[in-house]
Amino acid sequence: MRALTWHGEQDVRVDEVPRPEIANPTDAIIEITATAICGSDLHLYNGIMPGMREGDVLGHEPMGKVVEVGEAVETLEVGDRVVVPFTISCGSCWFCGEDMYSLCDNTNPNAELIRKEMGHSPAGLFGFSHMLGGYAGGQAEYLRVPHADVGPITVDSDLPDEQVLFLSDIFPTGYMAAENAEIEDGDTVAVWGCGPVGQFAIQSAWMFGANQVVAIDRVSERLDMASSHGDAETINFEHEDVYDRLMEMTGGRGPDRCIDAVGTEAHGTGVGSVSDRLKQGVGLEDDRPYVLREAIKACRKGGTLSIPGVYTGDVDGIPFGSLMNKALTVKTGQTHVQRYLDPLMEKIEEGEIDPSFVVTHQASLEDGPELYETFNDKEDDCIKVMLTP
Template sequence: MRALCWHGKGDVRVDTVADPEIKHPRDVIIKITACAICGSDLHLLDGYQPTMEAGDILGHENMGEVVEVGSEITNLKKGDRVVVPFTISCGSCWFCKQGLFSCCDTTNPNAEIAIKAMGHSPAGLFGFSHMLGGYCGGQAEYLRVPMADVGPIKIPDNITDEQALFLSDIFPTGYMAAENAQIRDGDTVAIWGCGPVGQFAIRSAIMMGAGRVIAIDEVPERLAMAEAGGAETINFAEVDVYDELMARTDNRGPDSGIDCVGCEASAHGSADSMLDKAKATVMLATDRVHVLREAIMSVRKAGTISIPGVYVGMGDKLPIGAMMNKGLTLKMGQTHVQAYTRPLLDKIIAGKIDPSFVITHPASLEDAPEMYKNFRDKENGVIKVVLRPGLEAASKRPGSSSSMAPASGMPEHAG
């Protein structure tokens, strides 16, 4: 089969690799009909996530059609359309029974590596390093799905791939981020980062009763999409974010903040961000934490900071004194996707949200290396890329150019 493989920092390629096989009675194999490039995939592309190996298949936002079923699987059958959570969870350990699926105790076969780095091991994840299980990802024609009696959710025929796909990660991630922000009716919520997770956090915060959402980014297309979702915006390239937030909140600060950026924050030459970048370059730190510092300083006293943005190791100079003296609450973590897929699917079915709004660039799997670079470099208006295995590569389509333009929609579901 064809699959998008990591070969080193800045180097991803579509290779021909072996097809997946059933390895355990609780496995299924799906034929991928749609998958997506996630912002956290860029941490792999940029070399920030440790324990990647050449040839690793990327991709953790996946859906498709079941084509093979393990002997212990009774909830799925061949031909079912399913979305697959990016967290691989057993459903029966202590953490899974508490609904804390991303903390599953049993699905990381390389738990000892994670324990050395983190003290404990989280769940295994699709396509996200050997520290987190070494599982093949789904930016490929086929995917083996372990623990398939716990993770995948069946999608009704009247819901398109474009509407359903983001149940795999970014819709639940944005929703859980807003939930972790402990929003009360009328609250002001500041959201750093208007990428795909930030866009879902904006809409989720509004669904939860936020009175104002203030979204922070510098990319015009992202800011425009945030405004379309009901947010006020701040362009951090034009103003000081802290000063602007104070001016908009009578110097009290927002009630909560959501860091949707993670370990690769930039800040246009601010002293702390330049120091972060220098330290990361020489491996004195792994994470650039400018946004988290800014959120800590900006959120009001006794406020809450939610962190869905991915951090991978060590950040420097976090203002813990400000956190303690201001009485802040920090809530964070990989998303417990399985706890959210059914209620969020119900919202889609009820017409309360159409997640396909975030898609700007439909593409072929063969276009993936180019689209990774466009997404990383914020070129050609890219906000969210959805890949279709089997779709002809852009370079081979009549009238196409090597640089893809934003598209207004996706092809209809072909399954």
């Protein structure tokens, strides 16, 4: 079968790879009808995420039709149309029992690798390095789905792929980011990063009762989308000081809730941003935490900082004294996708949101390498890429 594969920093290719087969009785095989390139994939593309090996199949936002099921699979049948969460969860461990699916104890066969770095292993993820299981991803013609009874949601309606595909990751991720922010009626919410996750965090902030949503970025088309589709006020950080503008907008108090939808490859202005790039370049830190510093500084006293943006290792210069003395709450994590599938599907079916608004580019799998470059370089007004094998 054809698949997008990783061959090193900024080297993605379309290769012929073996078609997946049932390996365990709880597996299913999905014929992919739509998949997407995620902002998190760019961390792999740029060589930020450790544990990648040449030839790894990329992608963690897939959907398609079930073509084969293992003998122990009870909830899926051949022919079912399904969306597959990026998190692989067993459904039986303590964490799955607590609806914390991205922390599953049993789905990372390489748990010891990441345990040495982090103390514990989160769940295995599709197409996201051998540190997180080494599972083949969904930017391919077919995908093996382990624990197929725990995760894939069946699409029973005739909604098009582009309306339901993003249940696999970015819609639940933006929604959980807003939930973690503990938004209350009347709050001002500031969202750093207007990529796809940021766009859904903005949409979700309104669902939780925000009174004002402020979107922060430097890419004009992203800010335009946040304004036109998300009804957010916008700040271009290359044109004005974010902290000063947020203080002006909130009467000096600061936003009640801050969401870092950027993560490891944050851009910024001034000495701090330059220092982060230099330290990352020589291996003195793994991530660029510019947004974290800015959000901690700007958030009001007693506010909440939610971090859906992916970080991969150590960061430097976090103002922990400010975090503590301002009594901020911090909530983070990979998304517990399975927890949100049914309620968010209901929102789509009832017309409360049409997630397809975020798609700017649709193409074939063969166009994937070129579109990785376009997306990474933020060219051609590219915000979200959807691929059809």
